[in-house]
Amino acid sequence: MWGDVMRKANHFEVDGVVYALRLAPMALDKAEAWRIACVKRNMLLYLVNLSRPDLAYATRAAAQGMAHPTEADWQLVERIIGHLRTTVDYGIFYPAMPGIPNMRAYVDADFAGEADRKSISGMLGAFGQQGAFMWKSTKQHLTAKSSTEAELIALADNCASIIVARRALGELCIIVPGPTIVYEDNTAAITILRDIVYSGRTKHIDVRLQDVRDQVRRLVLELRYIDTKDQLADLLTKGLARDDFCRLRDRTLCREFVPRDPAREE
Numbered sequence: 001m002w003g004d005v006m007r008k009a010n011h012f013e014v015d016g017v018v019y020a021l022r023l024a025p026m027a028l029d030k031a032e033a034w035r036i037a038c039v040k041r042n043m044l045l046y047l048v049n050l051s052r053p054d055l056a057y058a059t060r061a062a063a064q065g066m067a068h069p070t071e072a073d074w075q076l077v078e079r080i081i082g083h084l085r086t087t088v089d090y091g092i093f094y095p096a097m098p099g100i101p102n103m104r105a106y107v108d109a110d111f112a113g114e115a116d117r118k119s120i121s122g123m124l125g126a127f128g129q130q131g132a133f134m135w136k137s138t139k140q141h142l143t144a145k146s147s148t149e150a151e152l153i154a155l156a157d158n159c160a161s162i163i164v165a166r167r168a169l170g171e172l173c174i175i176v177p178g179p180t181i182v183y184e185d186n187t188a189a190i191t192i193l194r195d196i197v198y199s200g201r202t203k204h205i206d207v208r209l210q211d212v213r214d215q216v217r218r219l220v221l222e223l224r225y226i227d228t229k230d231q232l233a234d235l236l237t238k239g240l241a242r243d244d245f246c247r248l249r250d251r252t253l254c255r256e257f258v259p260r261d262p263a264r265e266e
Contacts, residue, residue: 044063
């Protein structure tokens with residue numbers, strides 16, 4: 001599949017006209033540039049939603065500028081596709097396991113990381129030691145005033161997605177054993193959620209957090225602290241240094257997922 005995608009990335013057709021990916025965008029008029037940008041964006045979104053959570057943050061950033069693509073947007077998309085070409089043998093592995101393992105989730109936020117000072121939320125969920133089955137990289141709708149508030153908003157939004165996933169599995173007669181362990185690297189956010197302490201600084205988001213508190217009290221969710229270097233959701237919230245990115249990517253994905261086929265990659 002990856003070889004087919006890479007060939008399409010290098011040579012594809014829009015409205016009966018064949019284009020090459022390396023065609024200089026400035027040589028096209030705005031309508032043609034916009035259509036080609038949409039094709040490449042949709043291709044990347046398909047790959048990210050299917051099996052590449054490591055590219056969720058970069059693809060989300062590239063998709064933001066597709067309404068009016070600039071040279072920088074083109075270069076970002078080119079870099080993402082270049083990374084895909086060199087990591088075509090990465091994927092998600094789901095080994096056979098007896099029974100249903102416990103669900104775990106990693107939730108993180110990057111405070112005021114966007115140009116408009118909005119924060120980015122990231123979440124990655126998996127069963128036991130299996131590969132991830134759900135992930136998100138989204139911009140928060142509210143403007144957080146601190147890193148703790150950004151983490152609380154991320155927990156409130158993503159814990160709701162975790163509850164929906166558990167209920168969907170229940171409707172399929174798949175009962176998830178025990179509470180879902182939610183890993184968070186902000187101790188202040190964990191303390192606020194565990195302790196019902198009303199403060200003027202958190203009152204405006206307390207209603208959003210009440211459902212998370214209820215789920216923790218009912219033992220549906222369990223909050224645990226995790227060190228930042230082990231926070232897999234950090235991969236979904238911001239651009240990382242190469243070493244940090246590769247370390248978290250290798251813990252999220254499985255290498256040599258498919259055998260390399262040089263003939264198909266050319």
